[in-house]
Amino acid sequence: MSCVLVVTPLVIGSWPAISAAVTAAIATMGYSLAKAAGQRHGVDQHGKAKAEITVEDSEILEDGAGTGQEIVVEKDGIRATFSRDARGALRVCMEGEGHSKAELKKIGEELIGRVTQQYVYHKVVTELKERRMAIVGEEVGEDRTIKIHVRNW
Amino acid sequence: MAEELQIEIAPDGKVTVRTKGIKGPACMDLADIFVQLLGTEDVRTKTSEYYESQTAAKRSVQQKQQRS
Structure with missing residues (x-):
């Protein structure tokens, strides 16, 4: 080994790029798309616990298409709504019956992690291809870590 | 040696x-x-190989200088 680098990613991109990461992430976690790229309705689900999470290390670029839209995904009675908040950050609103706010927050943070993972994966692979670096292997570990092996460019 | 990234x-x-x-x-x-x-x-951590390659490069330069 020559060096080891650890990086905490920033999620900065257009709404279509974030949407693509959300779609890729939910596919690996058993969520289904309830509503894609729809206009915001702001419907309050009365009686359901709710947890809102803002992804601090994120920015959804304002000049991109679809910034006023949201993506709604569902799994086992839990609904997650992804949108852009007033400051331009990615916000996720978690709702679900039979779950505490803390449980919903934990589930939401896991979901955000996986969206970030997919966003980073796409960014890394695109960069490697642009630099003509050959990906010789890819695997997903039991802990869901994505491993990419690059050799001889 | 092959150049690799994990x-x-x-x-x-x-x-x-x-x-x-x-x-x-x-x-x-x-x-x-x-x-x-x-x-x-x-x-960011430099591993032993990083320093080995640096040392090898220095040694090579020194040998060349001694020969000239």
């Missing part, structure tokens, strides 16, 4: 890049590219 993307999005066979400063240049691309650098 990139791991954790389920929370954190990225670990390990290089192999990339000599000296070229390794740091590559690390800079990943930091610029992805976000905030948490840790």
Whole structure:
């Protein structure tokens, strides 16, 4: 080994790029798309616990298409709504019956992690291809870590 | 030696890049590219191979100077 680098990613991109990461992430976690790229309705689900999470290390670029839209995904009675908040950050609103706010927050943070993972994966692979670096292997570990092996460019 | 990269993307999005066979400063240049691309650098560690290649390069220069 020559060096080891650890990086905490920033999620900065257009709404279509974030949407693509959300779609890729939910596919690996058993969520289904309830509503894609729809206009915001702001419907309050009365009686359901709710947890809102803002992804601090994120920015959804304002000049991109679809910034006023949201993506709604569902799994086992839990609904997650992804949108852009007033400051331009990615916000996720978690709702679900039979779950505490803390449980919903934990589930939401896991979901955000996986969206970030997919966003980073796409960014890394695109960069490697642009630099003509050959990906010789890819695997997903039991802990869901994505491993990419690059050799001889 | 083959130049290799092992990139791991954790389920929370954190990225670990390990290089192999990339000599000296070229390794740091590559690390800079990943930091610029992805976000905030948490840790950067030079491994023994980094210093070995640096030492080997110095030795080679010294030998050349002695010959001339």
